[in-house]
Amino acid sequence: MLRATKGLMLVTDVGFVVYFAVTGLGLIPLEWAFADYANPLMVDWNWSFLWIDLLASFTGLTSLWLLRRGRASGPSLMLVSLVLTMASGLMAIAFWTLRGDFSLAWWIPNLYLMLFPVPGIICLTSQPVGSRT
Template sequence: MRVGKPLLLAVDAGLLLYWTAVFLDLIPKEQRFRDYSNPIMQAWNWSFFPLDVSAALLGFLGVYLVRKGRAAGELVVTVGLTLTFCAGFMALSFWSYYGDFNLWWWLPNAALVLAPVVGFLEMSIGKVCGRKA
């Protein structure tokens, strides 16, 4: 995974940075999503916290295990990629249904969908060609 690993690590770091910014209230008001101050929207946003943090931590752990040659590494990476994809897909689905097409929120969530696709493709191609992740 020459492209997939660095991309996965960047996306996972981005997830953790996002939650740090949310926790510390560092997101500028003009870049916040629509109805950001609404308690229901806050609850919706925070509902992603366990999913995003799990995805990021599993991504980091999986890449570490793969580097160490551990058998479980590829499975852990796969779970991390799956959770990352789900988080992005759920957010994009919500924003579509909600009718909010703000690029500040669509682009990062599209990255959460596309990065795992790249990772899965690279892992699959590697298997077909007989290479390890």
């Protein structure tokens, strides 16, 4: 069950870093940007995700490294990463819902962030601590 989650985590965690690098360099075409992309308040909102996303990425990539080495702390750190990733997606979906903005271009990636961790979280929290890998 966790094999798919590990692969999705790797792609997602690298994706977080790439997204903020691309955003910081101003490489997102305006036609792909979210509503009010140039509004300073929306810019701040977007950058407010930097810390949770990078923390999710750091804990996720570290957990994958620890799991490959058979370290006991790997599954716990993986759980932290999955919860942070899910929270990030949920925060964005809640925001877009409150604004009444239902652009699939931004809903789909954030629904992915919110939903892909669920099976892994269930798996990690339903197994005895010693058998989580």
